Amino acid sequence: MEHGRKELLQKLWAAQDEAYELMAEYDSLPHTYGSVVLYQAEALVVNLIGEHSDITITELGSILKKTASACSQIVRKLKSKGLVEQVRNESNNRQLNLRLTDAGKQIYLDRLSLNLECQNILFRMLQEFSDEEIAHHIAVQERINQAYRGDIDRSKVSVTE
Template identity: 25%
Template sequence: MNREDQVIMGFRDLFNKMVWLNKGKMEDRLKGVTSSEVHCIEYIGNHIDSNVTKLAESFYMTSGAISKMTKKLIQKDLIQSYQKPDNKKEIYFRLTEQGQEIFRIHEELHQEFQERDKAVFEQVTDEQFDSMLRFLERYSKHLDAEIKKQGIDTKPDSE
C-alpha cells in the first residue's frame, strides 16, 4: 500500500472508530433524533438565518433531501420556520426550545469526546497542527475543484 492509500485508509479508519465509539452515547442521549438531524440542528444552532440552500451546501446534499429533513424536524418540534418581513420568498429556520435542548446535549457530548481524546492532542506541536491543517485545506480545495468539474457547485467561492 502506498503512502496516499495509507493516509486515506487512516482517515477512514479514524472516522469509523470515532463514529463507533460515539454512537452509543449519542443514541442514548439523543433518542428519536438521527445523526443527520442532529447535525442539521447543530448547523441551525450555529448559523443565524439558516435556510435550505445553506444547509444543502454545508452537507453536500440536495435541496430536496434537506427539505424532507427540515419537515421532519418541524414535525418533531425541534425547529421552526420563519420569514423576514422584508423577504416573504425565503424561508429560514431556528431552533425551538426542544431543538435547543438537543443542541445543548450534542455540545456536551462533543466536549466529553474532546476530553476523552485530549491526551493525544496535547502531544501535538503547533507545527504539526499547522502542517495537518494545511494538508486538510489543500485536499479539501482539490475535492471542491473536482466536485465543480462534475458540474455540482455546492459551495459559493467566498467560503
C-alpha cells in the first residue's frame, strides 16, 4: 500500500475512533428532562415504547439486541420514575404490554424535539459539502459498518469455539 494512502486510512481509523469515543461519552451522560434524569439506555427504551405502544419486553430485547432480563431492569427503573406502565394483554393474559404514562409521553416528545434540533445543527454544519460528497461519505461509512459487522461476527465465532 502506498504511503499516502496508508496515512489517509490511518486518519480515517482515528476519526472513527474519535467518533466512537464521543458517542460513548454522550451515551454515558445523564440527561435531564424537566425533573427526570435519564441515561441514554433508558431514553432509548422510552423512545421505542413511544414508537411501538403495547410493545413487550421480549420485543424490546429483540430490537435492542439485549436480553429480556436487561430490558426488564431498564423498564423497572422507568416504572419507578413514573414514565412507563405495564398493562396485561387482553388477548393473552400472560403477556404484559408496555405503554408510556403521560409523563413518559412528554419526555418522548421532548426527546423527539431534541433529536430534531441536533439533526438540524449537524445538517447546517454539513451545508458546505455537495450532495455527491455526502453520498460518497455514506458509501464509505456503509463499507466501514460492513467491516464492523464482520468483526462482530468473527468475535462471536471465536468466543463460542
